[in-house]
Amino acid sequence: MRIRSLIGPAIFAAGLFAASAAGAQSVIIDGGGVRVAPPSYEVAPPPPPPGRWDRGPGYSDNNEGIGPREARSIARSAGVVETFGVDRRGRVWVVEGADRRGRPMRVTISARSGDIMDVERARRG
Missing domain, CATH: 1.20.5 (Single alpha-helices involved in coiled-coils or other helix-helix interfaces)
Structure with missing residues (x-):
């Protein structure tokens, strides 16, 4: 039993x-x-496929940030209608132009991220 x-x-x-x-x-x-x-087998993640991966706004594969065309486009979103000049000054792009009333203005943009850092408009005098 x-x-x-x-x-x-x-x-x-x-x-x-x-x-x-x-x-x-x-x-x-x-x-x-x-x-x-088998239980002891470690599964490695597959390698990423070749090609460009999106790493967020303002990121470039060559680490140069945004170019003059992008800077001009960003300045337009800040109110610049007519562009007089786009200059790279170290870590920033400076876009000089005029607003819709013809008053001069200057937009300073981060060359790496594309963020607007400063907008200067001419004062009435």
């Missing part, structure tokens, strides 16, 4: 062991198809 009383718990323990071993495995889906990986 003693053996029969131990068979039930032994089967239960074997079932738990088999379930935990099966749960430790992972599934790999890649170019080779679908397969089950």
Whole structure:
């Protein structure tokens, strides 16, 4: 009788062991198809595909930031209608122009991010 009383718990323990071993495995889906990986197999993430990745506004692959065309476009969003000059001065672009009433204005833009740093308008005098 003693053996029969131990068979039930032994089967239960074997079932738990088999379930935990099966749960430790992972599934790999890649170019080779679908397969089950052994528990010790480390799955490395796939390499990124070749090409340009978007890293946010103002980022350029060559780390030069924005160019003069982008600076002129950003200055237009600040109210410049007519552009007289676009100059790079260190870390900023300075766009000089006029607003819709013909008054001179100067817009300073970050050369890296494209953020408007300052807008100067001519005062009435």
